[in-house]
Amino acid sequence: MSLSVGTALQDGWTTFRRTPWTFVFFALFAFVLSTVVDLLPGFAGIIFSTLVDLWATVGLIRGAWLGINGDRPSFGDLVKINSPAIWRLFSRQFLLTVLLGVISTTSAILAVTVADAGELAQSIYWRIQVIDPSNFEAINRLFTEIQDLAFAVGSNSVAILVLLIGAVIAIYIQVNQTFLGFLAVVKGLGPIPTLREGFSTVQGQWWKVFGLLTMQLVIVLLGLIAFGFGLLAAIPVVMCSTASAYRQLFCADDSTGLLTGS
Numbered sequence: 001m002s003l004s005v006g007t008a009l010q011d012g013w014t015t016f017r018r019t020p021w022t023f024v025f026f027a028l029f030a031f032v033l034s035t036v037v038d039l040l041p042g043f044a045g046i047i048f049s050t051l052v053d054l055w056a057t058v059g060l061i062r063g064a065w066l067g068i069n070g071d072r073p074s075f076g077d078l079v080k081i082n083s084p085a086i087w088r089l090f091s092r093q094f095l096l097t098v099l100l101g102v103i104s105t106t107s108a109i110l111a112v113t114v115a116d117a118g119e120l121a122q123s124i125y126w127r128i129q130v131i132d133p134s135n136f137e138a139i140n141r142l143f144t145e146i147q148d149l150a151f152a153v154g155s156n157s158v159a160i161l162v163l164l165i166g167a168v169i170a171i172y173i174q175v176n177q178t179f180l181g182f183l184a185v186v187k188g189l190g191p192i193p194t195l196r197e198g199f200s201t202v203q204g205q206w207w208k209v210f211g212l213l214t215m216q217l218v219i220v221l222l223g224l225i226a227f228g229f230g231l232l233a234a235i236p237v238v239m240c241s242t243a244s245a246y247r248q249l250f251c252a253d254d255s256t257g258l259l260t261g262s
Contacts, residue, residue, distance in 0.1 A: 003208045003248050009215055012241025015067035016233065023063060023236035026078040030056035031232075054086045060236060061185050062258055064243035085185045085258060092184040095191045096177055100170055107166025111159040117152040120145060175210050176202045182246040186258050201249055212245055 016023055030052065037048040059078040066073040112121045124145050131138050153159045177198045184194050202209050216238045223234030 001249050003205050003212070003245055005208055005212045005215065005245075008212055008241045008245040008248065011068060011244035012064075012237045012239075015064065015240040015243075016237045018067060019072045020233065022073055022075055022078065023060075024232045026056075026059060026063065026075060027232040027235055029079070030059070050090075051086070054089050055081060057181060058082055058085045058089060058185055060239045061181055061243070063236070064240040065186060065254070065258060067240055068243045068247060082258070088184040088188060089181055092180055092191050092194045095195065096173075096180060099195075100173065103166055103170050103173070107162055107169075111153050111156075111162045111166075112149070114162060115153045115156040115159040117149055120149050120152065124149060172206075175206060175213060178202065178209050178213060179242065179246045179250065182243065183250070186246075186254060187250065197250075205249070209245070212241070216241065 034049060034052045034056070037052055038045055040048055059080070062080070062082075063073040063078045066077060112118055124142065127138070127142050127145065131142060133139070153163070177195065179202070180194060180198055183189050183197055187194075187197075189197055219234045219238055220231065223230030223232075
């Protein structure tokens, strides 16, 4: 199957325009709820914030899927809690995060090693562990060491090359996993098959998917320019256009019964 970026963007806008206030109110509700749970102290705040983000993503995916089908999603369709879908999304995103984390950490360690700045990096690490936020002298020393580390790595061409290679690999993987959410929530593949399906399907049209992501980034930036309130429309439009692109590249089957809440 071939991806048409123009069709995906047009479908995304048409779907959003069919029921704009449903998407806008849900995005606003999710933002307010996320802001509230962020106020929770410690680990509880992290857990609840993550759950809200996952729930909101699943809700937008359901709304986008219904809209692309030609239906008019209601607010109730979007706020519906689907625990299995939330778990599928979390587990697949966690695996992708680990993969990207390994790549980023490895490239950073190699760059620091090549730049012969290992001792400086260790000093920064241990200083961060014990630093007192109210001790401005200690904070200034930390910033000085970070600047020294950046200069050491930045002045070494091999270290820069290592970081660039790591960044290119990370970007390549992220583009390939553009549809991870839909593969997890709608198709219901396991964690590793989800990543594998993304690689096998997207890599043949990598530049088209990259172009779609670039256009979606422009849409989000335009939303930010509109005093930030435009994001309440931009994010649903992006999700709906992703749903259209997913259906072009993969299939239109609701394999997990997402629309019925299973």
